[in-house]
Amino acid sequence: MVSVVARAVVLSMAASAVVGFAPSGFRPSRASVGNTPTSLNMGLGDSLKSFLGLGGQVYPEPCVMGDESIMSKKAHGTSETPVQENLRWEADRExxxxxxxxxxxxxxxxxYWTSTTFVKEAKEEYDETGEIKFYDSNTGKPLFVAPKGRTFKEFIEESLSHGWPSFRDEEVIWxxxxxxxxxxxxxxxxTHLGHNLPDATGSRYxxxxxxxxxxPGKEG
Known part of the structure; x- marks a missing residue:
């Protein structure tokens, strides 16, 4: 029987390699990165998890598990409010x-993140404070602080390798x-943030x- 770690590695490799086209409305208005801007179909990742026997996964601590009630219908989709105006790093609000x-x-x-001002401004924040803080685009609550246990260069390199900003357990504000x-x-x-796609070293968000x-909001 394939071990959980081996399954996670296969899932990670497949999810990183296979991309699908998001609905047209999901394509930002900014210029695309490279010649073929694509978006990961996370539904495919869910199917792979089922195929690999990872459905209903309970991730090891310090990961904090939640249930479906968090994503129940609210005043504005799954949230009470729409996203903030004038997001950081010139991120596309729509x-x-x-x-x-x-x-x-x-x-x-x-x-997509490399087409924004993120890398430049994040490096400036890191040089000044030794870390980069990431806040919920809806509420302004702090969600991630990176890098921790690695350098800024290592954080950027891993994110470039996988295509999206990639965080480890110690960088999550649980x-x-x-x-x-x-x-x-x-x-x-x-707020939908992304997916946990573990690799051989552990959870990777x-x-x-x-x-x-x-x-940052009042709590930030």
Whole structure:
């Protein structure tokens, strides 16, 4: 029988390699990165998890598990409010609102984050404070702080390798983030963030930049 770690590695490789086209409304208005901007069909990842026997997965601590009630219908899709105006790093607000609040499977296209001002401004923030803070695009609550246990260069290199900003367990603010049994990563307030696609070293949270481009709220 294939071990859980081996299954996770296969899932990670497949999800990183196979891409699908998101609905046309999910394509940001900014210029695309490279010649073939694409977006990961997270539904395919869910199917692979089922095929590999990973459905109903309970991820090891410090990951905090959540249930489907978090993503129940609310005033604005799965959230109480739409995304903020004037998101950080020039992230596209229309794309952000659809991915954050009216979506469970699709993502911004692979490499989208490199078409924004993120890399430049994140490096400036890192040089000044030694870390980069990422806030919920709906609520402004802090969700991730990176890099931790690695350098800025290593954080960027892993994110480039997988196509989306990629976080490890110690970089997640677990008071405000939950992981569902199908691997979907969400905020405790119902914002779709991305998916947990583990590799051989552990959980790896592949997150849409548009979901974590908020400005800090009162709790931030």
């Amino acid at each position: 794309t952000a609102d659809r991915i954050c609040n009216f979506n469970r499977h699709y993502a911004e296209y692979r490499g 008071d405000n983030v939950r992981c569902l049994q199908d691997g979907e990563a969400v905020s405790a307030d119902g 592949c997150i849409n930049l548009v979901s974590v481009a908020g400005k």
